[in-house]
Amino acid sequence: MTAVKTAIGLMSGTSMDGIDIALVETDGEAIVRRGPSHGLSYDSGFRARLKAALVMAGAIRHRAERPGDLARIERDLTLLHAVAVHDFLHAHGLKSSDIDVIGFHGQTVLHRPDAGLTVQIHDGALLAAETGINVIHDMRAADMVAGGQGAPLIPVYHQALAANLPGDLEGPVVFVNIGGISNLTFVGDDGHLSAFDSGPGNMLIDQWIEAHGGGAFDAGGAVAAAGAVVPDVAARYLNHTFFSGNLRRSLDRGDFAPPAKGEVSLEDGARTLAYVTGAAILRCATHLPARPKTYIVSGGGRLNPVIMREFSVLAAENGARVVSSDAVGLDGGAMEAEAWAYLAVRSLRGLPLTFPGTTGVREPMSGGILNPKP
Numbered sequence: 001m002t003a004v005k006t007a008i009g010l011m012s013g014t015s016m017d018g019i020d021i022a023l024v025e026t027d028g029e030a031i032v033r034r035g036p037s038h039g040l041s042y043d044s045g046f047r048a049r050l051k052a053a054l055v056m057a058g059a060i061r062h063r064a065e066r067p068g069d070l071a072r073i074e075r076d077l078t079l080l081h082a083v084a085v086h087d088f089l090h091a092h093g094l095k096s097s098d099i100d101v102i103g104f105h106g107q108t109v110l111h112r113p114d115a116g117l118t119v120q121i122h123d124g125a126l127l128a129a130e131t132g133i134n135v136i137h138d139m140r141a142a143d144m145v146a147g148g149q150g151a152p153l154i155p156v157y158h159q160a161l162a163a164n165l166p167g168d169l170e171g172p173v174v175f176v177n178i179g180g181i182s183n184l185t186f187v188g189d190d191g192h193l194s195a196f197d198s199g200p201g202n203m204l205i206d207q208w209i210e211a212h213g214g215g216a217f218d219a220g221g222a223v224a225a226a227g228a229v230v231p232d233v234a235a236r237y238l239n240h241t242f243f244s245g246n247l248r249r250s251l252d253r254g255d256f257a258p259p260a261k262g263e264v265s266l267e268d269g270a271r272t273l274a275y276v277t278g279a280a281i282l283r284c285a286t287h288l289p290a291r292p293k294t295y296i297v298s299g300g301g302r303l304n305p306v307i308m309r310e311f312s313v314l315a316a317e318n319g320a321r322v323v324s325s326d327a328v329g330l331d332g333g334a335m336e337a338e339a340w341a342y343l344a345v346r347s348l349r350g351l352p353l354t355f356p357g358t359t360g361v362r363e364p365m366s367g368g369i370l371n372p373k374p
């Protein structure tokens with residue numbers, strides 16, 4: 001049997017709210033154990049720098065370019081990840097030498113799959129030096145070179161999780177991550193994967209709430225709960241070419257924008273965007289090989305009851321049930337970080353990270369760059 005490795009995954013997602021960190025023991029195929037997880041929130045100052053980074057990254061034409069202040073932000077982001085690793089090791093009584101590898105996602109600052117360009121800011125060599133642990137980074141790039149869209153990468157981890165789901169879930173089962181952007185994974189009975197991004201998740205709601213001075217997100221869906229869906233506005237989002245055109249498999253933060261301020265009330269806007277999140281997933285699910293019966297939801301969107309209610313009602317109309325990942329024994333907050341740990345071990349073994357059915361890559365493709373510990 002191939003050696004089981006102890007891996008840490010680090011994810012800074014499109015919501016730019018902080019770093020998720022999780023430990024997984026795996027041989028890159030079976031998940032032997034899902035270990036503890038932990039989060040480090042960015043303060044408002046660093047979030048503002050990350051938002052500025054998105055604007056600076058708009059000028060990038062070649063992925064190694066770091067215009068403006070991007071190189072400094074990349075370094076500081078990496079150092080914050082090192083702090084997150086040290087805190088995590090300390091909290092769980094672990095040493096650097098207990099960890100075989102870190103899977104480091106970094107922060108996506110630009111994603112233009114049509115132009116073959118995806119940019120994550122992160123310095124793998126610096127993180128290896130700061131932590132004394134081998135680091136795999138840049139796991140999206142090889143996929144794009146081979147004709148894929150560079151995202152989503154989590155589906156192969158969903159496939160591994162699917163092997164151990166409770167037996168009473170009615171299939172077909174689909175995994176849905178509702179982060180800044182949402183994405184879904186269908187695992188066929190033969191293990192075949194169909195996966196793609198499925199529209200805006202929380203990002204428009206976050207931007208809408210923030211634009212009204214209401215904080216970083218709609219906590220508990222309280223604002224949305226006080227509003228009503230505005231059909232014209234919802235239709236405008238759902239008529240976006242992403243849903244009607246040839247299926248583009250992955251999205252960038254910049255592909256959608258919140259409504260103009262004043263177009264609808266704060267509450268109606270939040271409610272409409274929560275509805276759009278659910279409706280978009282259902283619309284994309286029509287591209288799957290079979291009609292899903294159960295949707296397992298992970299990501300921060302599972303904590304917004306209005307998103308969950310809108311999604312559940314629409315799913316029920318299509319004969320499906322929506323459950324939170326936590327209800328089936330999976331950690332919906334740590335799943336992406338767990339995936340990056342799992343992917344790092346697959347990368348070490350040269351196993352595929354992506355498949356024609358996930359990113360559209362021509363052939364199953366491995367990826368990632370190894371930065372050995374000093």
Ligand SMILES: Nc1ncnc2c1ncn2[C@@H]1O[C@H](COP(=O)(O)OP(=O)(O)OP(=O)(O)O)[C@@H](O)[C@H]1O
Binds near residue numbers: 177201202218299300
């Ligand atoms: N208690 C809550 N109530 C409502 N919404 C919440 C709550 N907690 C988190 N969220 C939403 O979840 C978002 C974070 O989700 P998550 O961490 O899954 O995103 P991400 O990993 O950054 O994104 P992606 O998966 O696109 O990379 C927050 O920005 C917020 O919109």
Ligand SMILES: CC(=O)N[C@H]1[C@@H]2OC[C@@H](O2)[C@@H](O)[C@@H]1O[C@H](C)C(=O)O
Binds near residue numbers: 111
């Ligand atoms: C380019 C990029 O960072 N994409 C993210 C984003 O956030 C959610 C969705 O869009 C997904 O495609 C992807 O992240 C997850 C973790 C993935 O690659 O599976």
